[in-house]
Amino acid sequence: MDRLTTRAMAERLREAGIPVTLQRLEIARVMLQQPVHLSADQILSAVRATVPETSRATVYNTLKLFREKKLVRELIVDPDRVVFDSNTDPHYHLYDVNTGELTDVSADELRVIGVPQLPPDIELEEVDVIIRVRGKRT
């Protein structure tokens, strides 16, 4: 990949307060260059295509780190695998339970009205909306 992207990603990590390492940079390129929905395993494969000496544990560590720094979101959509989402704009999801395909629904299109008032000792983390659909029987 071009040096340009590498620089941009490194910059992005530093901004987030994440020390740059080779593996983190590569994971950033896979995840942060454009909005994607990927499982840990897909990310591992993609990263290993370029940096084969990358361990599964590092991918999990890094994704957890990225999540803490709000570079990615963890989507709990399928009981079998977590999906990491690099779209950081407020948005919701449409999920095809047959194919597993995930599509973003922007917060402009969809509104959630009536989120309950929270007591002062409870803070709102986020509101997830998952529109589960089923493509017709194959």
Place this chain on the structure above:
Amino acid sequence: MDRLTTRAMAERLREAGIPVTLQRLEIARVMLQQPVHLSADQILSAVRATVPETSRATVYNTLKLFREKKLVRELIVDPDRVVFDSNTDPHYHLYDVNTGELTDVSADELRVIGVPQLPPDIELEEVDVIIRVRGKRT
């Protein structure tokens, strides 16, 4: 438990087209007598309190069956465990990421506006809303 409840639960299963067995009846009592949010393991424990000769596999089988018959919903809220919800009214959820506590939010209180139009070959399964909150640090 009183015979009354047993009868009611048996009736409920038959209505759903589920042949009644001892284990299913017991699981129905745990789940369907009142709205609850329980993990498979919690259900297994509760059932074994009364019918100790109950296997984990049967609990999973039965829950899957109940789900197909729309007696319970599967909530994908925590990556580590599926929660089974016996509230069959349309409703949403508030989830405390610290405690794991789940609270229902009725569909009267909360509305989702702008669910995208679906092509005719795609049918809407359901719309999940999870309001993730964080109780102040303990």
Place this chain on the structure above:
DNA sequence: ATTTTTGCAAATGATTTGCATTCAT
């Protein structure tokens, strides 16, 4: 008799962990 349901134990698969090594400061 045949089909359904169950229990048990083993298999699976995603994620985590412990620990020794390597890297950065």
Place this chain on the structure above:
DNA sequence: ATGAATGCAAATCATTTGCAAAAAT
């Protein structure tokens, strides 16, 4: 040197599966 980051393999844990025994029709 010291602490952070990594790789590796083993551990964990929820869920699933294969199969034989028990129950229902």
